[in-house]
Amino acid sequence: GAVVSQHPSRVICKSGTSVKIECRSLDFQATTMFWYRQFPKQSLMLMATSNEGSKATYEQGVEKDKFLINHASLTLSTLTVTSAHPEDSSFYICSARGSGTDRPHEQYFGPGTRLTVT
Amino acid sequence: GEDVEQSLFLSVREGDSSVINCTYTDSSSTYLYWYKQEPGAGLQLLTYIFSNMDMKQDQRLTVLLNKKDKHLSLRIADTQTGDSAIYFCAESGTGGFKTIFGAGTRLFVKA
Numbered sequence: 524g525a526v527v528s529q530h531p532s533r534v535i536c537k538s539g540t541s542v543k544i545e546c547r548s549l550d551f552q553a554t555t556m557f558w559y560r561q562f563p564k565q566s567l568m569l570m571a572t573s574n575e576g577s578k579a580t581y582e583q584g585v586e587k588d589k590f591l592i593n594h595a596s597l598t599l600s601t602l603t604v605t606s607a608h609p610e611d612s613s614f615y616i617c618s619a620r621g622s623g624t625d626r627p628h629e630q631y632f633g634p635g636t637r638l639t640v641t
Numbered sequence: 642g643e644d645v646e647q648s649l650f651l652s653v654r655e656g657d658s659s660v661i662n663c664t665y666t667d668s669s670s671t672y673l674y675w676y677k678q679e680p681g682a683g684l685q686l687l688t689y690i691f692s693n694m695d696m697k698q699d700q701r702l703t704v705l706l707n708k709k710d711k712h713l714s715l716r717i718a719d720t721q722t723g724d725s726a727i728y729f730c731a732e733s734g735t736g737g738f739k740t741i742f743g744a745g746t747r748l749f750v751k752a
Contacts, residue, residue, distance in 0.1 A: 565744065566744040567742050
């Protein structure tokens, strides 16, 4: 149980376009979802935390107008990278925490989305 | 603020034991985790320990916690080439709201 999926797994987009990444909890209700960014050979950088039905809380230095997060339901959160630039190329990982799992304190991670902006 | 530190690289021979160390600063840490990340994949929880425990064993994995020194270790017995990955130490506090991750230790297993 406690599976988190992400879609797409890989995306290539042109500079200036927007791209949406979906994160879904498949068998539990994700009351809180987290979005991370990971640079090559580096750790996870928390971008934002979202609770279902409320606005996301962004970490310092993360532009909320550039990285739009929507957590409209207990099973889905989306991250939209607006007006993407090559420096936005990265590995984006979501995680979810919620009710109905064996360990409600634990974050369950998605498989990640590799974004490449050309 | 809270911080989690771990060494960046560890190389062992197949069949040997691996020990990955981690230190943290948050004295109110409630849960301490070890995650594994294989290339191009998300994070997989390996094991976790509650802060009132000293040790936890799960098959080839042994977690030791020294709460006084804020030191956590992960021992992998009989390390296999399939164990090659990045291992992240993480902690979350009493509220359990935010999890702080270390930079990850890249484990390389030589055949």
